[in-house]
Amino acid sequence: MRKLYLLFFATFTVWACSSNSAPSNEADTQLAKVEGSLDEAASIKVDDDIINDILQSIPSPLEISLLIKEVGSYYNKADLNDHGKVSTYSTNFDKALNLGIYGTDLGYANIYNKNQDALNYLNSVQNLAEGLTIGQFFDYATLKSLAESADQNLDALLRTTTANFEKINYHLRQQKREHLSILLLTGGWLEAVYLTTLVHQRTNNEVLREKIGEQKIVLDRILLVLDVYKTRNGFAELIADLKKLQSIYNQIEIETVYEEPTMVEKDGVLVVVDNTKSVVNITDRDIDTITSLTKSIRNKIIN
Amino acid sequence: MKRLIFWIALLFGTLFSTWSVMGQCNSELYVNKSMKSLESGFQYSKSYRIDGRGGNRRKVEYTCVFSKDTNYQIRITGKDGAAQGLIGTLYDSKRNELVSSFYNNKFLEGWTFKCRATGIYYLSFTFKNSKSYCGAAVLAFRR
Numbered sequence: 001m002r003k004l005y006l007l008f009f010a011t012f013t014v015w016a017c018s019s020n021s022a023p024s025n026e027a028d029t030q031l032a033k034v035e036g037s038l039d040e041a042a043s044i045k046v047d048d049d050i051i052n053d054i055l056q057s058i059p060s061p062l063e064i065s066l067l068i069k070e071v072g073s074y075y076n077k078a079d080l081n082d083h084g085k086v087s088t089y090s091t092n093f094d095k096a097l098n099l100g101i102y103g104t105d106l107g108y109a110n111i112y113n114k115n116q117d118a119l120n121y122l123n124s125v126q127n128l129a130e131g132l133t134i135g136q137f138f139d140y141a142t143l144k145s146l147a148e149s150a151d152q153n154l155d156a157l158l159r160t161t162t163a164n165f166e167k168i169n170y171h172l173r174q175q176k177r178e179h180l181s182i183l184l185l186t187g188g189w190l191e192a193v194y195l196t197t198l199v200h201q202r203t204n205n206e207v208l209r210e211k212i213g214e215q216k217i218v219l220d221r222i223l224l225v226l227d228v229y230k231t232r233n234g235f236a237e238l239i240a241d242l243k244k245l246q247s248i249y250n251q252i253e254i255e256t257v258y259e260e261p262t263m264v265e266k267d268g269v270l271v272v273v274d275n276t277k278s279v280v281n282i283t284d285r286d287i288d289t290i291t292s293l294t295k296s297i298r299n300k301i302i303n
Numbered sequence: 304m305k306r307l308i309f310w311i312a313l314l315f316g317t318l319f320s321t322w323s324v325m326g327q328c329n330s331e332l333y334v335n336k337s338m339k340s341l342e343s344g345f346q347y348s349k350s351y352r353i354d355g356r357g358g359n360r361r362k363v364e365y366t367c368v369f370s371k372d373t374n375y376q377i378r379i380t381g382k383d384g385a386a387q388g389l390i391g392t393l394y395d396s397k398r399n400e401l402v403s404s405f406y407n408n409k410f411l412e413g414w415t416f417k418c419r420a421t422g423i424y425y426l427s428f429t430f431k432n433s434k435s436y437c438g439a440a441v442l443a444f445r446r
Contacts, residue, residue, distance in 0.1 A: 057366040057423075060348045063373070063444055070446055159338065159347040166350060207372075214421045217368050256420050261401050269342075270414040272402040276395065278371055278420035 046228050051178050054225050055169065058185045058218060060162055061104040061192035064211060065111055071207060073199045075112040080105040081191070081302045083120040086127050093234035096180040097301050099128040100187025103165055108195065110150055110157055118147045129168060132180060137167045179229040186222050186238070187301065189215075194298045197291040212290055213280035216249040241297045248289045253281040328354040328382070328437035336380040337441040340412055345376045345443035353381070353389060353428045355436025363428045367442070369418045374445045377426070378413040379404060381438025386410045388433030391440055394425040405431060413440070 081101050089098045106121035122143055129135040143164065146157040165188075172181040193215050200208040223242055229235050259275035330352035338347060353363050369375055377393075379386040387410050392403040401424075404411045410431075430436050 273417045274419045276420040
C-alpha cells in the first residue's frame with residue numbers, strides 16, 4: 001500500500017513540475033549560467049522551455065524588410081540569394097540556414113510585389129522544407145495563389161507566409177529539432193541584417209543605422225541558443241563567425257532612459273505610449289565592420 | 304484487495320481527468336480569431352498559445368524584442384468568449400508594468416503599445432475567473 005501512495009504522489013509531483021515553465025527573465029539568466037557551465041560539462045541538458053522562449057522572442061525579419069522599403073530603397077534582385085542554388089544545399093545544417101535566408105528573401109520580394117521572384121523563392125522554400133521533412137506544414141498552394149495576386153492580397157500573403165514559417169518553427173520544436181529551428185531563425189535574421197547593411201551603404205539612412213545597432217540584442221539571444229548545440233556538425237564554425245560579429249556589437253551601447261508610460265482608452269481600445277527612450281551609440285567604423293562581417297558570414301552560408 | 308482497486312481506480316481516474324482537461328485547449332483556433340481582430344495596417348508577426356492547463360498553470364509568459372518607433376498590437380481571444388478570463392500584461396526589462404488588458408474591471412481584447420525604446424519586454428498572460436484557461440494572442444506591428 002505504501003508503494004501505491006508513493007506512486008500516486010510521484011505521478012502528481014512529476015506532472016505538477018512539468019506544468020510550470022520558467023519565467024522568461026529567469027530563463028535568460030538560467031541559460032546564461034548553463035552556457036557558462038556547458039564549457040565544463042558538455043552533457044548538461046537545457047530546459048526546452050528556456051530554449052523555446054528565446055526562439056519565440058526573435059523578431060520576424062519582416063519588421064526589417066518593411067522598414068527597408070519604407071526608407072524608399074529600390075528593389076535589387078542581385079541583393080538576394082540566387083533561388084537556383086537550392087539544390088546545392090545538401091546537409092540539414094545548410095538546408096535549415098538557407099531556408100531562413102530564402103524565407104527573408106521571399107518576404108522581401110513579396111513586399112515589393114515582385115511576383116515571379118516571390119514564386120521562385122516560394123519553390124526554393126518548399127524544396128528545403130521538404131528536404132527537412134517539414135514540407136507538410138508549409139501551405140504551398142495557398143501561398144502560390146496569394147503570391148500570384150500579391151498586388152491585391154499583400155496583407156494576406158505576408159500574414160500567411162509569416163504564419164507558415166511560424167508553424168514550421170513550432171513543429172520543429174515539437175519534434176525536438178530545436179537545433180534546426182535556431183538555424184532557420186539565424187538564417188532569416190542574418191539575411192535581414194545583410195539587406196539592411198547593403199541599403200544603409202547606399203542611402204546612409206539614420207533609421208537603418210540605428211536598426212543595425214539594435215541587432216545587438218537579437219544576436220546575443222541567437223548565440224545563447226546556438227551555443228547549446230555547439231557540438232553538432234557545423235555549429236562550431238557558425239558560432240565562431242557570429243562571435244566575431246558579437247565582439248563588434250559588444251562595443252555598441254544602447255542607452256535607455258525610463259519614463260512612465262501614458263495611456264488612453266478609446267472605444268474599448270487601449271493605446272499606451274512608451275515614454276522611455278533608447279539611443280544606440282554606434283560609430284561609422286562599427287557599421288563598416290558589421291557590414292563586411294555580415295557579408296562574409298552570409299556568403300559562407302549561401303555558397 | 305478492494306482498497307488496492309480503489310487506489311488504482313483513483314489514480315487512473317485523476318490522471319485521465321487531468322489529461323482530458325489538458326487536451327481540451329486547442330489554441331490554434333483562437334490564433335485565427337485573434338488575427339481577424341487586428342486593426343487594419345498592422346502586420347501580423349507572432350502568435351502566443353495561452354494554455355493554463357485547466358488552471359494548473361497560473362501564468363504563461365513570453366519574452367519579446369521590441370524596436371523603437373514601432374507600434375505593437377496584441378489581440379487576445381479565449382475559449383470563454385472574446386478575451387473573457389484572460390489578461391495580457393506587458394512589462395519592460397526591469398519588470399515595470401507598462402500596460403494590461405484588464406482595464407477598469409473589463410477584459411479588453413488587447414492593446415496597442417507605441418514603443419520608443421528598443422529592448423527586451425515580457426508579455427505575460429494570466430487568468431481571472433477563467434472557466435477554460437485556454438486561448439491565444441497574436442502580436443502585430445506597424446511602423
